[in-house]
Amino acid sequence: MKKIIMTGGGSAGHVTPNLALVPKLKELGYEIQYIGTKDGIERKIIEQEEIKYHVISSGKLRRYFDIKNFTDPFKVLKGIFQATLIMKKEKPNMVFSKGGFVAVPVVIAAHLNKIPVIAHESDMTPGLANRISAPYCTKVCVTFPESVNKIKDNKAVLTGTPIRGxxxxxxxxxxxxxxxxxxxxxxxxxxxxxxxxxxxxxxxxxxxxxxxxxxxxxxxxxxxxxxxxxxxxxxxxxxxxxxxxxxxxxxxxxxxxxxxxxxxxxxxxxxxxxxxxxxxxxxxxxxxxxxxxxxxxxxxxxxxxxxxxxxxxxxxxxxxxxxxxxxxxxxxxxNSTAKNGTEAIISTIEKYAK
CATH class of the missing domain: 3.40.50.2000 (Glycogen Phosphorylase B;)
Incomplete structure (x- = not known):
């Protein structure tokens, strides 16, 4: 059985699009697991879906000065170590990241373990977590056509955003x-x-x-x-x-x-x-x-x-x-040409899964 580890958190917007992909992934024979934080909103949402949930440490990424900016990088390093242990044990074929600060250590750990990573960016401009993660990703799926040129190294794939069935x-x-x-x-x-x-x-x-x-x-x-x-x-x-x-x-x-x-x-x-x-x-x-x-x-x-x-x-x-x-x-x-991005994202996952 193929296995995929999903990640993303901090708000429901970094979690619910993952759920839009779950039925199709299960239909294709994937075992689905999730990595998130202990107290993040993602934990409650994912555990309600009876998906195996792994907890890691993760520091918050801020664009403003805060004393925690000096300590949170150590939480991220701890999270990378914890996520690496999960990768070695679970051996997923693919990691899918929806962004949010919890995703950064997971994406880096997957890259270190040579596991393909597909990320998704909902907004027109990439969030901080996805900007940090992008160099470690195989491809970054984007929602808006205007976003394609904002992702470096020809990694962007225009898919739209997944809509829950x-x-x-x-x-x-x-x-x-x-x-x-x-x-x-x-x-x-x-x-x-x-x-x-x-x-x-x-x-x-x-x-x-x-x-x-x-x-x-x-x-x-x-x-x-x-x-x-x-x-x-x-x-x-x-x-x-x-x-x-x-x-x-x-x-x-x-x-x-x-x-x-x-x-x-x-x-x-x-x-x-x-x-x-x-x-x-x-x-x-x-x-x-x-x-x-x-x-x-x-x-x-x-x-x-x-x-x-x-x-x-x-x-x-x-x-x-x-x-x-x-x-x-x-x-x-x-009359909109925008489409439900679920199929295009699934297709990208299937193309690059290890």
């Missing part, structure tokens, strides 16, 4: 039933990313009464961000995080307000959901979401509001515009 099979009726909405109003789904967005949460909650006049609202607000005062509010359903119910809720949504991480926006594109994107600002990110959102706006798939410009009045006005022009955005998405 179950997302395309959700039930609109079941989604409404899960939320227990009584009034037949359009459903507005709000997604702040797997870790939530306090900024978006605050704007939504400040304008909640006005928004509820027109919409039923499903709010995925992130761990620890539930508002207990709003639990009983009619037409408002909040979750910290959803997994199994997500396909049904996304299919039930009429419009979506979201951050602009590559994984979620390509899921919205696949589902043809009219959307407003609020990318993370450069103050709190490397600006990748701004580029992602600009690409989708240019293609006619999304309305974009920059975080610095977001207010209750602008949000309400933009939602009105989105609803009035819903068919225009759906038509643009229906």
């Amino acid at each position: 179950e997302l395309l099979q959700g039930s609109k009726i079941l989604g409404r039933k899960i939320c227990k909405f009584e009034q037949d109003k359009p459903i507005l789904l709000i997604i702040g990313g797997s870790l939530g967005s306090k900024f978006i949460n605050d704007v939504i909650r400040d304008g909640i009464d006005k928004l509820l006049e027109k919409y039923n609202i499903v709010h995925i607000c992130g761990k620890g961000n539930l508002d207990k005062e709003l639990v009983e509010k009619k037409g408002y359903k909040q979750f910290e995080y959803i997994n199994e119910e997500l396909p049904h809720i996304m299919n039930a949504a009429d419009i979506v307000l979201s951050r602009a991480g590559a994984n979620v926006i390509f899921e919205l594109l696949a589902l043809k959901k009219p959307n407003i994107l609020i990318p993370l600002s450069k103050k709190s990110s490397r600006g990748d979401q701004i580029l992602n959102a600009a690409s989708f706006e240019k293609s006619g798939y999304s309305i974009v509001i920059q975080e610095e410009e977001l207010s209750e009045s602008i949000l309400i006005e933009s939602l009105e515009t989105l609803c009035n022009n819903k068919n225009k955005y759906i038509n643009s998405m229906e």
